[in-house]
Amino acid sequence: MAMGEADVEGEAVDDFEHMKTYGLRFIPAQIIICVLLWLIGAIYMAVTANENIFLAKGGLDTFANGWTSVRTHKDCEDCAAGGKASGIQLRRFIRAVAEVLEFEMNTSEALKLVLGPVGLNAWLMADDLRWQAIWRLITYQFTHGHFTHIAMNTLVALFTGIPLEGFHGPKRTFIVFETSVICGGLWHMAWRPHDSALVGMSAGCYALMAMHMADLIMNWGQNRYRFPRLFLLLLLIGLDVGAGAMAKPDDVTGHAAHFGGYLAGLIFGLCFVRNVKVTKCEKYLQAVGVFIGCGCLIFCLVWIALWAPRSLWDGGVPWCWARQVRESLRTELSNRCRQSLCF
Numbered sequence: 001m002a003m004g005e006a007d008v009e010g011e012a013v014d015d016f017e018h019m020k021t022y023g024l025r026f027i028p029a030q031i032i033i034c035v036l037l038w039l040i041g042a043i044y045m046a047v048t049a050n051e052n053i054f055l056a057k058g059g060l061d062t063f064a065n066g067w068t069s070v071r072t073h074k075d076c077e078d079c080a081a082g083g084k085a086s087g088i089q090l091r092r093f094i095r096a097v098a099e100v101l102e103f104e105m106n107t108s109e110a111l112k113l114v115l116g117p118v119g120l121n122a123w124l125m126a127d128d129l130r131w132q133a134i135w136r137l138i139t140y141q142f143t144h145g146h147f148t149h150i151a152m153n154t155l156v157a158l159f160t161g162i163p164l165e166g167f168h169g170p171k172r173t174f175i176v177f178e179t180s181v182i183c184g185g186l187w188h189m190a191w192r193p194h195d196s197a198l199v200g201m202s203a204g205c206y207a208l209m210a211m212h213m214a215d216l217i218m219n220w221g222q223n224r225y226r227f228p229r230l231f232l233l234l235l236l237i238g239l240d241v242g243a244g245a246m247a248k249p250d251d252v253t254g255h256a257a258h259f260g261g262y263l264a265g266l267i268f269g270l271c272f273v274r275n276v277k278v279t280k281c282e283k284y285l286q287a288v289g290v291f292i293g294c295g296c297l298i299f300c301l302v303w304i305a306l307w308a309p310r311s312l313w314d315g316g317v318p319w320c321w322a323r324q325v326r327e328s329l330r331t332e333l334s335n336r337c338r339q340s341l342c343f
Helices: 026-048 085-101 107-115 118-124 136-142 147-168 170-191 202-218 226-245 255-272 280-305 319-342
Strands: none
Touching: 026 136, 026 147, 026 170, 136 170, 147 170, 147 202, 170 202, 170 255, 170 280, 202 226, 202 255, 202 280, 226 255, 255 280
């Protein structure tokens, strides 16, 4: 028996042959789309704004700046307001894309082209719609901040996603990845609402690592190399936690989105991975995971719905309210100083 190899119950699921059960479709497509969008955007910024191509942000946000990334507020301007603002922002987004691509169509034609049925348009314009630009929770993954950002995400998605999709299939991998991207965006909005706009598919990449952990848990007895695999997964978690703990206050890395993506990937992974041998204990574990996931989702939605936005680290005073008081005092003191100088 080789080093790190353990006995298995039945047939081992971590053999190379089992990783070729399904064809590869989602992970290669996800990587190609993200890389191409970043490359096109980075080249565009290098040509038009004379930026270093390796340091340039590229992706959907290059052509619709600020309309595809996730953020809770912009300098205390509500980016999660409801009502007709959502329709206004949608029209602005389409107009921005149309102008960049030099489409000769007016806004109404673009809306008809993108939205299709009138019912969907009415839903987007509904007065009780709380979320403005809800598509951000999906589109932010298609923009990356620089070359290192897209390169690291590509490598993680490649080396973690290919084995998962080969064994669990593209549908399961797609569900876990995309739902975790959404949850990562929500977690970022709840925990780090004052940060800069969130971009990148890192939440989905962390979900793939969590899906490996879920696969290991649900198929523990069928994994021949379960102990080395567990050690590697725990090592990656430890390194990331350490990097987050040592991060500087001005660090723009979306650690909250990483955590949200990992947590969602673990929960959805427990529910959607192929379970070769189902046990009663595993069913209980799935139920606990769903309960925790629903609790986290409700917390994020309620927390984001509150105004003024605050993180859990703001204390009792919301950040925007404190900022408004500070700016008001500064303005008042400035006016008094000018008046005293005049006299």
